[in-house]
Amino acid sequence: NAGVTQTPKFRVLKTGQSMTLLCAQDMNHEYMYWYRQDPGMGLRLIHYSVGEGTTAKGEVPDGYNVSRLKKQNFLLGLESAAPSQTSVYFCASSRTGTDTGELFFGEGSRLTVL
Amino acid sequence: GEDVEQSLFLSVREGDSSVINCTYTDSSSTYLYWYKQEPGAGLQLLTYIFSNMDMKQDQRLTVLLNKKDKHLSLRIADTQTGDSAIYFCAMDTGRRALTFGSGTRLQVQP
Numbered sequence: 001n002a003g004v005t006q007t008p009k010f011r012v013l014k015t016g017q018s019m020t021l022l023c024a025q026d027m028n029h030e031y032m033y034w035y036r037q038d039p040g041m042g043l044r045l046i047h048y049s050v051g052e053g054t055t056a057k058g059e060v061p062d063g064y065n066v067s068r069l070k071k072q073n074f075l076l077g078l079e080s081a082a083p084s085q086t087s088v089y090f091c092a093s094s095r096t097g098t099d100t101g102e103l104f105f106g107e108g109s110r111l112t113v114l
Numbered sequence: 115g116e117d118v119e120q121s122l123f124l125s126v127r128e129g130d131s132s133v134i135n136c137t138y139t140d141s142s143s144t145y146l147y148w149y150k151q152e153p154g155a156g157l158q159l160l161t162y163i164f165s166n167m168d169m170k171q172d173q174r175l176t177v178l179l180n181k182k183d184k185h186l187s188l189r190i191a192d193t194q195t196g197d198s199a200i201y202f203c204a205m206d207t208g209r210r211a212l213t214f215g216s217g218t219r220l221q222v223q224p
Contacts, residue, residue: 004156033211040122042202042216043157050210058211090156103149103212105156 002026006091006106013081013113021076021109023091031094032074033058033103034066036087043090049074081113118203120215127223132190134218136203141165141184143205147212148177148188151200160201161188190220198222 004025013019023032030051035043035058045058049068063085065077074093078085088110092103117139126132134148144165149157163170163177163186170177176189186203200219204212 031210035214040216042118042120043214045211045213048211056210059213092156102159103157105158107154107156 004091004093004104004106006089006109008109009107010110011112013078013111015082015113017081018077018079019081019111020078021089021091021111023074023076023093023106024072025074025091025093025104026072027093027095027104028071029093029095029104030071031096032068033092033094034064034074034076035090035092036060037090037108038087046076046089078111081111083113085111086113087111118205118213118215120201120203120218122216123219123221125221125223126193128193128195130193132188132193132197132220132222134188134190134201134203134220136186136188136215138184138186138203138205138215140205140207140213141181143207145206146177146179146186147204148175149202149204149214151202151217153199157202193220193222195222195224 033048034046047066052071067075088108091106119137147162148160150160151157174191178187200217202217203215
């Protein structure tokens, strides 16, 4: 019963390096989201997807790109990492957007950019 | 834009009641939610309230909604050490995603 799985769980990057965070869900959910969590600021939406092949910008999309080539996967890319992108990243999915309100979250990926 | 505010920290003694408050600016949300985040984990839905309700009770949890004042609260009765976590209020602001408050860290002292 995996739910939402994020890889990697920890990563340290140097400024300017690139990386991709992978989110996989096995619940056949249509909607998927990437949030970042910073101290005292709660969760902020980076990008989201309402279905395979679709993506949309959230509250803080700059510096990130996403892709949803398969329904079960949602990738978050950093092309040129900056120290301001040091954060904990959470992926979430839901069955019908926010109709029921239940987002299922992964355990988070802690990224440090030096 | 949408604004959801919470106090950052609350400390209570075991057995006391905890009240976590949330204020918001956008009142169009159909549901308003409380999520719980335990250390090192993702968020989990704790409870929610439909926007046309004033109160919802679920075992030790009581959610109060004051739409006039745009105020949402979560009361935990008989707080236990296992309730120590960060609690987030959240609401749907029409962008097919939830907007979260900054989170309230609840510390329960034995």
